[in-house]
Amino acid sequence: MLDYKLLEALASVVEEGGFERAAQALHITQSAVSQRIKLLENQTGQVLLVRSYPPRATEPGVRLLKHYRQVASLEADLEDALLPRGPGVYRSLKVGLNADSLTTWFPGAVQSFLLSRDILLDLCTDDQDVTHRLLQDGEVMGCITSRERSLQGCRVQALGSMRYRMLASPAYMERWLPSGPEGLGDLQAPVLIFNRKDRLQDYFFTSVTGHTIRHPVHYIPSASSFLQFILLGLGCGMVPDLQSDRYLGSGALVEVVPNRPMDVPLYWHCWDIGSALLRDFTEVLVLEAGKRLPCIVGQ
Amino acid sequence: MLDYKLLEALASVVEEGGFERAAQALHITQSAVSQRIKLLENQTGQVLLVRSYPPRATEPGVRLLKHYRQVASLEADLEDALLPRGPGVYRSLKVGLNADSLTTWFPGAVQSFLLSRDILLDLCTDDQDVTHRLLQDGEVMGCITSRERSLQGCRVQALGSMRYRMLASPAYMERWLPSGPEGLGDLQAPVLIFNRKDRLQDYFFTSVTGHTIRHPVHYIPSASSFLQFILLGLGCGMVPDLQSDRYLGSGALVEVVPNRPMDVPLYWHCWDIGSALLRDFTEVLVLEAGKRLPCIVGQ
Numbered sequence: 001m002l003d004y005k006l007l008e009a010l011a012s013v014v015e016e017g018g019f020e021r022a023a024q025a026l027h028i029t030q031s032a033v034s035q036r037i038k039l040l041e042n043q044t045g046q047v048l049l050v051r052s053y054p055p056r057a058t059e060p061g062v063r064l065l066k067h068y069r070q071v072a073s074l075e076a077d078l079e080d081a082l083l084p085r086g087p088g089v090y091r092s093l094k095v096g097l098n099a100d101s102l103t104t105w106f107p108g109a110v111q112s113f114l115l116s117r118d119i120l121l122d123l124c125t126d127d128q129d130v131t132h133r134l135l136q137d138g139e140v141m142g143c144i145t146s147r148e149r150s151l152q153g154c155r156v157q158a159l160g161s162m163r164y165r166m167l168a169s170p171a172y173m174e175r176w177l178p179s180g181p182e183g184l185g186d187l188q189a190p191v192l193i194f195n196r197k198d199r200l201q202d203y204f205f206t207s208v209t210g211h212t213i214r215h216p217v218h219y220i221p222s223a224s225s226f227l228q229f230i231l232l233g234l235g236c237g238m239v240p241d242l243q244s245d246r247y248l249g250s251g252a253l254v255e256v257v258p259n260r261p262m263d264v265p266l267y268w269h270c271w272d273i274g275s276a277l278l279r280d281f282t283e284v285l286v287l288e289a290g291k292r293l294p295c296i297v298g299q
Numbered sequence: 300m301l302d303y304k305l306l307e308a309l310a311s312v313v314e315e316g317g318f319e320r321a322a323q324a325l326h327i328t329q330s331a332v333s334q335r336i337k338l339l340e341n342q343t344g345q346v347l348l349v350r351s352y353p354p355r356a357t358e359p360g361v362r363l364l365k366h367y368r369q370v371a372s373l374e375a376d377l378e379d380a381l382l383p384r385g386p387g388v389y390r391s392l393k394v395g396l397n398a399d400s401l402t403t404w405f406p407g408a409v410q411s412f413l414l415s416r417d418i419l420l421d422l423c424t425d426d427q428d429v430t431h432r433l434l435q436d437g438e439v440m441g442c443i444t445s446r447e448r449s450l451q452g453c454r455v456q457a458l459g460s461m462r463y464r465m466l467a468s469p470a471y472m473e474r475w476l477p478s479g480p481e482g483l484g485d486l487q488a489p490v491l492i493f494n495r496k497d498r499l500q501d502y503f504f505t506s507v508t509g510h511t512i513r514h515p516v517h518y519i520p521s522a523s524s525f526l527q528f529i530l531l532g533l534g535c536g537m538v539p540d541l542q543s544d545r546y547l548g549s550g551a552l553v554e555v556v557p558n559r560p561m562d563v564p565l566y567w568h569c570w571d572i573g574s575a576l577l578r579d580f581t582e583v584l585v586l587e588a589g590k591r592l593p594c595i596v597g598q
Contacts, residue, residue, distance in 0.1 A: 017495050021495075090515040102519075102520075103521055107531055111531045114517075114533055115532065118515075121518065121519070124520060190419060216419050218419050218422075219423075221422060221423060224523035233414065234414065
């Protein structure tokens with residue numbers, strides 16, 4: 001059998017982003033951390049860690065870490081079954097998700113689960129290519145993305161759709177689109193885009209006008225600031241209904257093209273390793289997302 | 300002189316994150332983009348681009364790009380002076396900043412400047428080590444961080460302080476700290492942390508209790524979701540007054556330790572290249588930040 005103390009040291013250096021922090025987390029000295037990793041490298045005959053800043057796992061290191069995290073997760077399940085956890089003993093769940101889910105429906109959906117179960121979340125938001133890679137490498141246990149196809153060794157479940165609309169302030173509409181959406185094809189005003197991976201605005205314009213349009217662009221990589229920029233009249237952009245409802249109701253924001261929503265389906269992908277924690281979290285997530293998100297069209 | 304058309308192709312591939320998108324942005328074919336970069340590599344005798352996904356500049360590539368962006372910025376100033384821009388001709392300003400500034404005071408501070416000057420923002424949020432490196436490499440023209448010392452070739456100006464408080468919901472206080480802040484040293488409840496670079500919570504606990512404390516931690520990398528998690532009773536965490544004022548007023552949130560704010564100073568760093576656009580943006584930023592942020596103590 002592998003010596004899991006050594007793998008724990010490797011995992012800690014990668015997760016905490018350094019030897020010093022790993023030593024603190026494990027309550028051992030920094031040189032003990034180094035020795036454990038060197039020993040593991042000798043035993044496996046592979047370089048497992050690039051000593052960069054922050055340190056990162058090599059390809060064989062990634063494979064070992066994925067295995068380690070899955071074993072750790074199953075072991076924690078076993079402990080739960082054999083010996084109920086006392087208060088103040090937490091388990092951590094590392095999840096990747098899109099920024100719009102994190103800003104809107106996700107906190108409410110997981111609230112009671114977190115309050116009743118002593119679970120800690122370790123969240124990372126990135127585009128779906130990145131979170132799928134993290135899932136594949138075993139760095140996150142699950143992720144929420146719009147990709148339907150499951151990854152090898154993972155399960156996938158539909159959560160529902162997020163409905164987006166292209167929104168602007170009345171001042172923006174008056175200045176830039178006084179004659180309404182016909183002006184869209186020749187719009188000289190800024191459009192907001194989250195970051196260079198965000199194609200939602202392009203999809204919308206293409207679906208409305210039938211061709212690709214080049215607009216001036218503000219890149220605003222924060223979901224709440226994105227909304228603020230629209231409210232301030234600085235651009236138009238695609239906003240989830242979950243975030244905009246009260247502004248549409250009050251007239252502070254209007255749809256650039258009336259009644260033209262776009263639905264983005266969301267799926268939950270997670271390891272298929274029979275972990276009780278993952279099974280319970282999946283159940284809660286699917287149930288609570290179902291209360292907050294419309295069904296995916298066609299399902 | 301350098302052939303700046305070739306540098307433009309290099310910059311575009313790096314900024315757009317690929318050859319195809321660069322070709323679209325420059326209105327040329329993908330093979331023309333490739334040829335320009337190969338030609339530039341032949342002329343300089345250096346490999347300038349790592350053909351990874353996404354492509355990134357090598358060290359000599361980074362140096363060339365920094366020079367290119369500074370020349371492009373000065374050239375745009377010159378154009379402004381010689382030939383006033385018509386409507387719909389925009390200039391782009393790439394800026395790094397901390398997530399809390401982007402979510403609170405920044406949009407309002409730049410609103411009129413953006414509306415009156417046809418400026419597009421290209422924002423990136425990351426920790427200050429990263430944004431300072433981006434500034435040094437010439438990838439952003441300026442950044443907002445809490446570091447006071449200026450970088451080589453850059454100017455620095457104080458903007459003001461963001462005032463933070465450790466906040467929790469009344470339900471959280473009742474469950475976890477029923478006898479008030481004395482219980483902090485032995486707190487078994489989750490604390491929220493933005494990401495692993497965020498030490499603000501640690502600083503606060505150390506300043507209050509006199510020693511380092513290990514708490515259970517949720518990592519929530521979104522400023523607005525961070526606040527939502529606190530409102531839902533899922534943890535306590537440091538929140539800027541600019542974001543929390545109305546919740547403190549209504550009693551939805553309370554200070555974990557009464558009247559114990561922590562001030563984080565903010566500075567604007569930018570290239571020192573005599574660009575009129577940067578000079579004007581700096582002036583607006585310093586003025587508008589001054590209206591929204593308290594002065595830095597000691598200045």
